[in-house]
Amino acid sequence: MFFCKKTFVCLVCGYDRLPGPLYNDEGIPNVSLICYCCGFQPGYDDDELRYTLESYRTEWVESGANWFTEKEKPEKWDLQEQIKNIRV
Template identity: 60%
Template sequence: MFFKKKKFYVCSVCGFDRLRGPLYNKDGLPDISLICGCCGFHPGYDDDELGYSFETYRNKWIQNGMEWLREEEKPTNWDLNKQLSNINVSYKG
């Protein structure tokens, strides 16, 4: 029996590596149905409507205590810097 490995994507804001799809398609259009289960970034809304860049949204999320949108998706022994390394960012806090 053949099992297809499920593909996950990385959030460009917080580095969470279990998104069900990319935040933006190959043409740069946001997937407005997708919200990161970690930082809560909503492409097409938080950036286009509210004017956040990835960096400003990330900084706000960190300053507000790094709360997970969906706590049930948070890995055991979660580490912010390990997750941020997925997007080549580090936090010195």
């Protein structure tokens, strides 16, 4: 029997392989989660540093869209394709 592990999309960069959602159904941040791609950490970057998802995304893209965890970066990564996951 084959089980497929459910993954989630980062609301900032569109990375679609997060192990959990950034926020639960009540909007509470998963503070233990950091996006492998853009490095966004819910509950810290938004609550403590006061970023919005959009302002964090803009700063991340303008600074080069560097991967937070480089070893997770797909070989043929395309930022424009990834961003489509969040319909920006």
